Amino acid sequence: MSTLDPPFTTATDAAAFIEHFANRPPDMAETLPARARQAARYPEMGELLALLDNPQDTFRAAHIAGTSGKGSTATLLASILQAAGLRVGLYTNPYVTMPQERIQIAGQNITDDRFIECVNLVATAITSYQIHWPERHLHLKQVWVAVALLAFKLAMVDIAVIETGMGGRWDETNIVHPSVSIITTIDFDHMEFLGATLPEIAWQKAGIIRSHIPVVTGVTLPETLAVIHAEATMEHAPLAILGVDFAATSVAVTRDGTRFTYIEEHPPLLVSRAGMPPLASDNAHRPWRILPDLALTLSGEHQAINAALAIRAAGIVLPDLTETAIRAGVRDAWMPGRFEIIARDPLLVLDVAHNPEKMRALVATLRVTQHWDRLIVIFGALGGKEVHEMLRILAPLNPQLIVTSPSVTGRIAMAATRIAAAANALGMATTMAISPAAALEMARQHAGQRDLILVTGSLFLVSQIRAGAIAGS
Numbered sequence: 001m002s003t004l005d006p007p008f009t010t011a012t013d014a015a016a017f018i019e020h021f022a023n024r025p026p027d028m029a030e031t032l033p034a035r036a037r038q039a040a041r042y043p044e045m046g047e048l049l050a051l052l053d054n055p056q057d058t059f060r061a062a063h064i065a066g067t068s069g070k071g072s073t074a075t076l077l078a079s080i081l082q083a084a085g086l087r088v089g090l091y092t093n094p095y096v097t098m099p100q101e102r103i104q105i106a107g108q109n110i111t112d113d114r115f116i117e118c119v120n121l122v123a124t125a126i127t128s129y130q131i132h133w134p135e136r137h138l139h140l141k142q143v144w145v146a147v148a149l150l151a152f153k154l155a156m157v158d159i160a161v162i163e164t165g166m167g168g169r170w171d172e173t174n175i176v177h178p179s180v181s182i183i184t185t186i187d188f189d190h191m192e193f194l195g196a197t198l199p200e201i202a203w204q205k206a207g208i209i210r211s212h213i214p215v216v217t218g219v220t221l222p223e224t225l226a227v228i229h230a231e232a233t234m235e236h237a238p239l240a241i242l243g244v245d246f247a248a249t250s251v252a253v254t255r256d257g258t259r260f261t262y263i264e265e266h267p268p269l270l271v272s273r274a275g276m277p278p279l280a281s282d283n284a285h286r287p288w289r290i291l292p293d294l295a296l297t298l299s300g301e302h303q304a305i306n307a308a309l310a311i312r313a314a315g316i317v318l319p320d321l322t323e324t325a326i327r328a329g330v331r332d333a334w335m336p337g338r339f340e341i342i343a344r345d346p347l348l349v350l351d352v353a354h355n356p357e358k359m360r361a362l363v364a365t366l367r368v369t370q371h372w373d374r375l376i377v378i379f380g381a382l383g384g385k386e387v388h389e390m391l392r393i394l395a396p397l398n399p400q401l402i403v404t405s406p407s408v409t410g411r412i413a414m415a416a417t418r419i420a421a422a423a424n425a426l427g428m429a430t431t432m433a434i435s436p437a438a439a440l441e442m443a444r445q446h447a448g449q450r451d452l453i454l455v456t457g458s459l460f461l462v463s464q465i466r467a468g469a470i471a472g473s
Contacts, residue, residue: 006123011112014119015099018147021140022410042170044136048146049175051125055153059089061176062161062313065168065205066184068357069218069306072298072335073184076310078161080329082107084318089152089160091173093144096336096352096463103148105155118151140410141165145172159317167194169207180316181208181237182309183217186224187357188386202227211235216313218242218305240312248308250292251301255341255369258296260304262311262326264289291323295331299339299369302361307333337462339365342469346447347372350466352459354381356389362456363393372452375399378439379419380461383412388422390457399454400446401430404439406460413460436464 008014049056062077064070071092078090087106095101103110110118125146126138152160159179164171166189186202194201202224209215209231219225220243232239240246250261266288291311296303307330314329315321337352339362347370353362377399381387391401403419416432423430433439443453455465 007120008116008123011100011115014116017119017123018099018140018143019409021138021143042174044138045142045145045172045175047133048125048129048138048142049149051128052121052146052150055149056176058153059157060159060317061178062159062180062182062317063164063173063176063178063208064162064182064184065164065171065208066182066218067187067189067201067205067355068361069184069302069309070163072303072333072338073182073306073309074161074163075335076307076330076333077182077313078104079107079333080310080314080321080326081159081161081317083329083332084314084321084325086158086318087156089148089155089157091145091148091152091160092163093141093165094459096459096466101336102144103151105151105157110151114151114154115147118147118154121150122146141172149176164205164208167204167207169204171208174208178208178210178213180313181210181213181215182313183208183215183219183228184306184309185357186219186221187355189355189357192384198224199227203231206231209235209237212237214238214240214316216240216309216316218309240316242305242308246308246312248301248304251304253299253301253304253365253368255299256297258299258301258304258307260294260296260307262289262291262294262308263287264312264315291326294327297331297334300361300365302365303338337459337466340466342466345449346444346451346453348453348469349455350462351454351456352462353390353456354385354458356386356393359390359393359456363397366397366454370452373448373450374452376402376443376447376451376453378402378404378433378436378443378453378455378461378465379423379457380404380406380416380436380439381414381419381457382406382408382460383414385414385458387414387419387457388425391419391423391426391428395426395428399428401428402433402439402442403430404433404436404461406436406458406464408460411460413458436461437468440465440468 004017064074074092078088082088090104093102100109100115162173162176164173183205194204206228215232215237246264248260252259337350340350342348351362353359375397401423403416405413405416420430433442
């Protein structure tokens, strides 16, 4: 019996079954342009979940979209709600350490037994689906979402915090019933699928907004905020805006974490007026809530903003949310590969920044937290990414660049030669390595104790180097 034939008895085989959907055969939708393809596939998720008795109908949800910060905001929100006493499910994607990391229940990765159980049930539903619709071929993200939603149902969670994939409007997750929707940021990424302009991308993300369901956003650029405001107005959804209704101020970043003050202008569920002055300019009255000196394990000013989004959303889910729960939840939240230091002498830092917005945040964090004699950057990326712009953002740090290609399933990694060409055009000193492992070995051979080795550009690259570095330590 093939390991891809259910029933499965190991988590490894169950994960392999899901991953093989990354290489599914083409169907009619594949002939459509990328953005139309997403819309055409949207009904498939509901049809698959109907065969599982619609697990998404059995729990509340917090739904998160955005270009950057989704995973961190989701993790922070889940941690706060968990600290407040709720049983919380968390779905993020992709993963850094192991496939089951995508699905967490009560602060822990899904157990092997529950994971195997859910994959076997979903595999049975897929068999029925293929009998009903033999011309269609489900894909990787749909199967992962089905497994996660079923796991949350069986675990009887009070609420599930759900991160979208690249978009929102046609995303596989956009079938849950949110108590709050969060849109973190809007920037250029996945333009083939989401659009070539920021308003087009914002329209895709704004598709998670639901009628009369509160929305929290970290979007501040007028042209993209206008799109979100218009969608919220159309859906009669209360909208809370970073810098208008709530804020993270007095941010202090170190290599070991971040401290900040959270300010909330008024209680949750009140509708913002577009064009209101920012909190910092309004000294006429005292804000409704001020929480000074909140401590984050995650480093970066952007992480303070993510935490502010999570706190505001948690207050919508739980109007009686306590300061104790907020402080504990923010303190305890952690994610691998987010400015993660895994070795010292020399310092080895992993960060999954894979678009220009994330890279700007990474560089800002590096500047205020780290000192080095020489910066060695191991860089790899997937095809279609804004590699030239990411490297342009890194260039002022004068790094010694080692480029490589991560190994990925169902995606195409950008060739190291293409990355090297982009780097050379920017005048960056560049060496190529045949694999992530070879790149790490090369960096360590050349690094002194006061140097810093940074791994970035791709979550897949970080995942592979992290596994190798930890195994070899």
